[in-house]
Amino acid sequence: MPETLHLPHGSLELPEFLPDATKGLVRTIDSADLEGAGVQGLVINTFHLMQNPGSSTIQALGGLHAMTGWPGPILTDSGGFQIYSLIRQNPKYGSLTSKGALFRPDGGGRKFNLTPEKSIQLQIGYGSDLLFCLDDCTHVDDPYPTQVESVERTIAWARRCKSEFKRLLTEKSVPPEARPLLFAVIQGGGYPELRRRCASTLLEIGFDGYGYGGWPLDTQGHLLVDLLGFTRSLVPAELPMHALGVAHPANVLACARLGYALADGAMPTRDARHARLYRFNLDPADPAARLSGEWFSFIYILDDKHVKVDQPISPYCDCLLCTRYSTGYLHHLFKIGDSLAQRLATIHNLRFMAQLTAHLRLIK
Numbered sequence: 001m002p003e004t005l006h007l008p009h010g011s012l013e014l015p016e017f018l019p020d021a022t023k024g025l026v027r028t029i030d031s032a033d034l035e036g037a038g039v040q041g042l043v044i045n046t047f048h049l050m051q052n053p054g055s056s057t058i059q060a061l062g063g064l065h066a067m068t069g070w071p072g073p074i075l076t077d078s079g080g081f082q083i084y085s086l087i088r089q090n091p092k093y094g095s096l097t098s099k100g101a102l103f104r105p106d107g108g109g110r111k112f113n114l115t116p117e118k119s120i121q122l123q124i125g126y127g128s129d130l131l132f133c134l135d136d137c138t139h140v141d142d143p144y145p146t147q148v149e150s151v152e153r154t155i156a157w158a159r160r161c162k163s164e165f166k167r168l169l170t171e172k173s174v175p176p177e178a179r180p181l182l183f184a185v186i187q188g189g190g191y192p193e194l195r196r197r198c199a200s201t202l203l204e205i206g207f208d209g210y211g212y213g214g215w216p217l218d219t220q221g222h223l224l225v226d227l228l229g230f231t232r233s234l235v236p237a238e239l240p241m242h243a244l245g246v247a248h249p250a251n252v253l254a255c256a257r258l259g260y261a262l263a264d265g266a267m268p269t270r271d272a273r274h275a276r277l278y279r280f281n282l283d284p285a286d287p288a289a290r291l292s293g294e295w296f297s298f299i300y301i302l303d304d305k306h307v308k309v310d311q312p313i314s315p316y317c318d319c320l321l322c323t324r325y326s327t328g329y330l331h332h333l334f335k336i337g338d339s340l341a342q343r344l345a346t347i348h349n350l351r352f353m354a355q356l357t358a359h360l361r362l363i364k
C-alpha cells in the first residue's frame with residue numbers, strides 16, 4: 001500500500017482507521033476532541049446528510065469542513081450501504097432499478113431518490129476529500145443471481161459516477177491540488193469469479209482507489225479474511241484499498257496485514273458509549289511489541305471491580321481520560337449516567353485505534 005494518501009484537506013498516513021461521523025459528528029465528542037485523540041480523518045454518510053440537514057443547508061454552512069469545524073480529510077460514503085441495510089433487508093423501505101435507488105426511509109410517503117449522478121453531486125457539494133461511487137451492496141450469503149445483479153449494477157453505476165465526477169470537476173474548474181479522489185467498490189459476495197470480474201472491469205475504467213464491498217463478516221461475526229485477502233490481491237499493491245465497515249481492533253489489524261490502507265466503522269465509539277473500553281496488553285509505542293495472541297483486552301467499566309481503582313485505564317495511553325482521571329472516577333461517571341463518561345470513553349477508544357495504526361505504520 002502507499003505510505004501516504006494526499007487529499008485536499010491534508011494527508012492520511014497509512015494504514016489508518018477512520019471513525020464514522022455518520023450524521024456529521026462522532027457522537028458525544030467535538031472536533032477538538034478528535035484532534036486531541038490523534039484522529040486523522042472522518043467518514044461521513046451521504047445518505048443521512050442528504051435527509052438531514054440536507055445539501056442546501058450544508059452548502060449554506062460552508063460545506064462539511066466548515067460546518068463540522070473539522071479541518072482534516074473527510075471521506076464520504078455513497079449511500080450504497082444504505083441500499084443494503086434498508087432496501088435489500090426490507091422492500092418497504094424502497095426499491096432498486098437500473099437508474100438508481102428510491103428510498104422510503106420511514107416506510108411511508110417520504111421519498112429520496114439516489115442515482116449515481118446524484119450521489120457524486122452531493123459528495124462534491126459537501127466538499128468531500130474522497131468520494132465513493134454508488135454501489136449495490138450485498139451480504140456474502142446472498143444467492144448467486146443477487147450477486148450477479150449487484151456486480152453488473154455496481155459496474156454500470158461506477159462508470160456513471162466517474163463521468164459525473166469528471167464533468168463536475170471540469171465545470172467547477174477545480175485545480176489539481178483541490179481535486180478530491182474517487183474510489184470504486186468491488187462487489188461479488190462470496191464468489192471469487194464475480195469479485196475478479198468486478199475488480200478487473202473497475203480497474204479498466206480506472207479509479208484512485210478501491211473499496212472492499214459487501215458486509216465484511218460472516219453470519220457468526222467472523223471477518224471474511226480469505227475473501228478480503230483475495231479481493232486485495234485483485235488490485236495492484238500501489239493502489240490504496242479501503243475495508244469498508246471494518247472496525248473491530250483485531251479486524252483492523254488483520255485488514256492492514258492483508259494490505260488494506262484504510263478501514264472505518266462505528267464500533268470503537270459505540271462500544272465506548274456502552275462502557276466498553278479497549279486496553280493494550282503491551283506497549284504499542286515499542287516497535288518490538290508483537291500484536292499476536294491477547295494483545296488487547298476489553299474492559300467493562302461498570303463492573304464493580306473498578307469502583308476503587310485509582311489508576312488510569314491504560315498505562316500506555318496518553319488520552320485525556322488516561323492522563324487526567326482514574327478508572328474509578330470513570331466508573332462513577334458511568335454509574336451516575338453523566339454525558340462526560342461517554343465523552344471521555346469515546347476519546348480513549350479513538351486514541352487506542354490511533355495508537356494501533358501508529359504501531360502498524362511503525363513496523364511496516
Ligand SMILES: [Zn+2]
Nearest residue numbers: 317319322348
Ligand atoms: Zn486513554
